[in-house]
Amino acid sequence: MLELTGKTILVTGGSRGIGAATVRAVAAAGADVVLHYNRSRAAAEALAIEVGVERCHLVAAAFESDSDVTRLWDQALAWKGRIDVLISNAGVHEWTPFEGDFQDWTALWHRTMQINLFAAAHLCRAAVLHFCERGGGIVIAVTSNAAHRGSWPDSVQYAASKAGIKNLAQSIARGFAKDNVLAYALAPGLTRTGLSERYYEAHPSALADLDRNLPLGEWAPPEDVARMAAFLATGAVRNATGTTIDVNGASYVR
Numbered sequence: 001m002l003e004l005t006g007k008t009i010l011v012t013g014g015s016r017g018i019g020a021a022t023v024r025a026v027a028a029a030g031a032d033v034v035l036h037y038n039r040s041r042a043a044a045e046a047l048a049i050e051v052g053v054e055r056c057h058l059v060a061a062a063f064e065s066d067s068d069v070t071r072l073w074d075q076a077l078a079w080k081g082r083i084d085v086l087i088s089n090a091g092v093h094e095w096t097p098f099e100g101d102f103q104d105w106t107a108l109w110h111r112t113m114q115i116n117l118f119a120a121a122h123l124c125r126a127a128v129l130h131f132c133e134r135g136g137g138i139v140i141a142v143t144s145n146a147a148h149r150g151s152w153p154d155s156v157q158y159a160a161s162k163a164g165i166k167n168l169a170q171s172i173a174r175g176f177a178k179d180n181v182l183a184y185a186l187a188p189g190l191t192r193t194g195l196s197e198r199y200y201e202a203h204p205s206a207l208a209d210l211d212r213n214l215p216l217g218e219w220a221p222p223e224d225v226a227r228m229a230a231f232l233a234t235g236a237v238r239n240a241t242g243t244t245i246d247v248n249g250a251s252y253v254r
């Protein structure tokens with residue numbers, strides 16, 4: 001039984017998929033949750049009612065905007081006056097042909113890096129500075145198995161952004177261990193959410209290839225990733241800081 005009572009946890013991208021499952025998992029373990037969402041306001045509001053509105057604070061922010069990211073951190077912190085754990089999960093996986101138009105290519109690189117990496121780095125920096133002031137804290141940065149092995153040719157920018165996230169968690173772990181800051185990269189494999197379903201519906205041949213390489217014979221449910229995030233949020237294994245934890249059903253063994 002996981003115990004997170006008394007902790008305040010910020011989950012980005014908490015409105016859907018892995019983030020929504022994570023909100024449920026940390027709330028079930030007793031945490032107060034700041035649920036960040038972007039467009040899925042109705043889903044975020046329904047989830048807050050499900051876990052208890054007094055224990056779930058909603059903040060909207062579009063990660064295309066640096067000022068929105070700053071405001072998200074400020075509003076998250078203002079709720080209880082502290083954040084104990086940042087679960088940096090929000091992300092996009094979009095695609096454009098490798099051989100296609102250069103303007104489309106470069107626009108997608110900028111958009112993906114801004115949402116997946118720069119906004120996450122901005123939040124991690126704010127969290128680490130806060131943790132250093134108050135004697136410690138935990139960063140859990142959701143990366144991907146694409147960070148280890150790359151992605152398909154039309155979404156190379158996604159894999160690059162996820163490699164950046166993984167590296168960010170490693171630097172935080174090494175640089176701020178002395179301040180009692182722990183940092184983990186959490187690397188899901190194929191997980192059944194809107195993000196993966198959209199990509200693979202548009203790429204049936206990639207899906208067939210992937211389906212042949214799932215030893216457990218299934219897409220992971222988001223709840224599996226969420227349970228690992230909730231476990232890491234307890235800080236139970238301090239010496240695992242700096243590691244990347246795979247939740248991929250042995251589809252990619254390092």
Ligand SMILES: NC(=O)c1ccc[n+]([C@@H]2O[C@H](COP(=O)([O-])OP(=O)(O)OC[C@H]3O[C@@H](n4cnc5c(N)ncnc54)[C@H](OP(=O)(O)O)[C@@H]3O)[C@@H](O)[C@H]2O)c1
Binds near residue numbers: 040145196
């Ligand atoms: N699903 C997989 O197979 C898989 C595998 C490896 C890694 N991951 C990683 O896991 C994380 C969660 O993915 P998921 O599969 O749960 O995706 P998802 O179901 O599509 O949910 C994505 C979340 O990110 C938020 N978001 C999207 N664009 C945003 C933006 N511009 N600004 C702020 N927030 C934004 C969404 O908010 P709104 O809905 O409110 O707009 C939503 O809550 C991502 O970082 C992804 O890269 C997923």
